[in-house]
Amino acid sequence: MTTVLAFIFTLGVLIIVHEYGHYRVAVACGVKVLRFSVGFGRVLWRRQSSPQATEFVVCALPLGGYVRMLDEREGPVDAADLPRAFDRQPLRNRAAIVVAGPLANLALAVLLYAAAHWIGIEEPKALLGPPVAGSVAEKAGLRAGDWVHSVAGDDGDWQEVSSLTDLGWQVAQAALGRQPLRLQVTDRDGRAPRDLRLDLSSLETQDIDAKLAQKVGLGGPYSEPVLGEVKPAGPAASAGLRRGDRVLSLGGVPIVDAKSIVELVRGSVRDGQAVAQPWVVERDGRALSFSVTPRVIHEGGQAFGRVDAVPGQPPQRVTVRHGPLEGLQKGALRTWEVSALTVKMLGRMLVGEASLKNLSGPLTIADYAGQSVSKGLTFYLGFLALVSVSLGVLNLLPLPMLDGGHLMYYIFEGVTGRPVSDLWLARLQRGGIVVLLMMMSVALFNDVTRLLGLH
Numbered sequence: 010m011t012t013v014l015a016f017i018f019t020l021g022v023l024i025i026v027h028e029y030g031h032y033r034v035a036v037a038c039g040v041k042v043l044r045f046s047v048g049f050g051r052v053l054w055r056r057q058s059s060p061q062a063t064e065f066v067v068c069a070l071p072l073g074g075y076v077r078m079l080d081e082r083e084g085p086v087d088a089a090d091l092p093r094a095f096d097r098q099p100l101r102n103r104a105a106i107v108v109a110g111p112l113a114n115l116a117l118a119v120l121l122y123a124a125a126h127w128i129g130i131e132e133p134k135a136l137l138g139p140p141v142a143g144s145v146a147e148k149a150g151l152r153a154g155d156w157v158h159s160v161a162g163d164d165g166d167w168q169e170v171s172s173l174t175d176l177g178w179q180v181a182q183a184a185l186g187r188q189p190l191r192l193q194v195t196d197r198d199g200r201a202p203r204d205l206r207l208d209l210s211s212l213e214t215q216d217i218d219a220k221l222a223q224k225v226g227l228g229g230p231y232s233e234p235v236l237g238e239v240k241p242a243g244p245a246a247s248a249g250l251r252r253g254d255r256v257l258s259l260g261g262v263p264i265v266d267a268k269s270i271v272e273l274v275r276g277s278v279r280d281g282q283a284v285a286q287p288w289v290v291e292r293d294g295r296a297l298s299f300s301v302t303p304r305v306i307h308e309g310g311q312a313f314g315r316v317d318a319v320p321g322q323p324p325q326r327v328t329v330r331h332g333p334l335e336g337l338q339k340g341a342l343r344t345w346e347v348s349a350l351t352v353k354m355l356g357r358m359l360v361g362e363a364s365l366k367n368l369s370g371p372l373t374i375a376d377y378a379g380q381s382v383s384k385g386l387t388f389y390l391g392f393l394a395l396v397s398v399s400l401g402v403l404n405l406l407p408l409p410m411l412d413g414g415h416l417m418y419y420i421f422e423g424v425t426g427r428p429v430s431d432l433w434l435a436r437l438q439r440g441g442i443v444v445l446l447m448m449m450s451v452a453l454f455n456d457v458t459r460l461l462g463l464h
Contacts (some may be wrong), residue, residue, distance in 0.1 A: 012379025015258065017071055019378045019393055023114065023400055024074040030113025031076040031106055032063075036101040049073060069124055071356045078106075100423055103207025107415045114401030121394035123340030128332030130387035132172035136197055136231035136325060138268050144226020149205045153265040154197040154231050160204040161191045161318055169327045173230055180225055182346065185353045197231060203320040232267035236290075243317025250318060254290040261287065277303050277314035326329030340394075347398045355406070380433040407440025 024047050035042050048068035078095040079086060086094050095103065097403040139153035140146035160179045161167045170176050183190040190207040207225065218462070235254045239246050256264045259273045277284050285302040303314030331339055381392035405413040414437070422428045 011382055015378035015382045015389070019396060020071050022393065023117075023397055024048075024071070026074050026113050026117045026397070027110045027400065028074045028456055030109035030111075034109035035076065035078055035095070035106045038098060038106060039093055040095050040098060040102075040106065040217055041090060042076055043079060044075075044077040046077070047071070047074045049075075056355070063142070063206055078415045100419055107412050107419070108405075110410055111401040111404040114404070115348065116396045118344045118347070118394040118397040118401070119337070119340045121340070121390045121397065122343045123337045123389045125390040125394070126329070126331040126336035126339045127333065127386050128390075129328045130385075130391070131326045131328050132174045134327045135170045135173045135176050135229040136326040138228025138229050138266050141223070141226035144224075145209065145211060146226035146228075149192070149207050150203070150206060151192075151194070151227075153228065153269070155194045156197050156199065157192050157194050159193045160195075162186070162188050167193070171404075172327055173324075175329075177227070178346075180207070182226065183349060184225070185350060185357070228266075228268070232321035232324055234264045234267050234270055234320065235303050235322050235347060237319035237321065241319040241321075244303050245316040245318035248288070248299045249297075250288065250290065251292070252302065252318075254292050254297075256288065256290050256320070257296060258289045259286055269322040274303055275313040278305055278312045281305065281312055283314050287433060344394070344398055345362070347395060348402050351402045352401060355402075373452075380423055409437040410445055411441070414441060 019187045028045060028047070032042055032045050044064045044066060046066045046068055048071045050068045050070040052066045052068055054067040056066075078093045079090060079093055080081045081091075091097055095106070098106075113216055120440060135157040137151060137155045137157065140151045142240065157170050159167045159169050159387075160176070162183055168179070172177065180190060185379045187210055189209060192205045192207065193202065194205060198355065208223070214253075236245070236250060236252055236254045236256065239252050248358045256270055258264055259270060260277075264270060264271070273286070277286055283303045283305050285300050288299045288301050290297055290299070294435055301316055305312050306315050307313075378389075378392065383388040394433050404411050405416075407417045418429045418434075
């Protein structure tokens with residue numbers, strides 16, 4: 010239920026803001042607005058202060074909205090109302106009305122990102138777990154426990170890294186620009202500074218998707234190799250291990266983080282039988298040795314070891330918060346960066362250099378809406394801002410049926426001095442419908458496969 014309500018609220022806010030942009034500028038230009046609709050289909054709620062006023066409605070299908078303006082192309086217009094018809098407006102007014110919707114979404118994103126920065130959001134500290142073997146991150150010299158303080162591109166302009174989320178964002182931008190990324194790192198205690206270089210040019214263009222950080226080889230948040238819950242009567246408890254034990258080595262392999270413990274325990278099965286492993290742990294300042302024989306479990310037709318103990322501690326978190334002016338600047342900058350990243354990604358998908366799996370539809374939006382709400386207000390504000398940017402950028406694409414398509418018509422009219430003919434308008438509209446239906450089909454297919462775990 011939370012997911013459904015969050016999805017409906019998300020769409021409602023974005024649609025209202027988008028259509029209000031069209032409505033507000035239309036009214037400012039002297040155009041008569043006949044209806045302001047949120048949704049399509051059967052009318053659920055209606056309000057109109059007078060027969061000559063705008064009719065505000067909420068409809069049953071909340072997957073869009075529209076602002077219907079007085080227009081001679083859609084029906085007869087009284088002579089007295091002709092100056093208020095949309096098609097009688099100067100070109101600059103019509104263009105301003107059309108572009109106002111997407112710009113309203115981008116302005117909303119600025120405010121939402123700013124609000125998230127003002128409130129403050131808790132994110133994992135930029136302490137890295139072990140990099141993937143053979144990955145770009147490992148080749149760059151990153152190690153488990155490295156703390157990334159700042160990054161720089163080719164321009165040499167260093168930017169502070171506020172969190173692991175921020176680092177992932179910087180990596181995505183550099184990868185899309187096919188630029189190397191320099192990192193200033195220390196150990197987890199802030200000592201032994203190093204300057205490393207991520208060579209992102211080795212990535213295939215198809216790697217640029219939502220799992221980019223994993224493909225670069227960046228580990229998840231660093232987790233201390235300290236045991237959490239140790240289940241009674243399990244292999245770990247039976248061997249004498251306790252909650253709070255810091256694992257120093259396992260099977261003779263030095264342990265640097267909790268992920269290493271999991272990997273070594275799972276890989277302890279040989280020919281279907283678990284092999285006893287020597288553990289060395291630190292307890293109360295002393296090093297103690299234990300022999301632990303994992304029990305065997307089967308997953309997906311394979312055998313793995315398990316000791317019934319939870320390794321690791323929750324990752325360190327930092328609160329990212331900014332003042333009023335800086336928060337607004339950060340909001341504007343993030344909106345610009347997300348917009349540019351979206352355009353680049355769409356361009357890469359268009360020429361086949363990025364996977365179409367990056368397209369998401371309503372099911373994914375609903376799923377992420379519910380997840381972000383469960384994480385707290387600032388996470389939801391960030392999610393809402395991201396979708397608002399996507400909606401604004403999508404509507405500016407030069408496709409018939411979208412605001413960007415209408416802007417293309419007006420550019421043609423401004424250059425040639427005459428509007429696009431009705432014949433070409435009809436042809437372009439049909440072509441635009443086909444393109445949009447294809448995009449929606451791909452997005453829905455991606456939604457279903459993602460939810461089924463097939464992506």
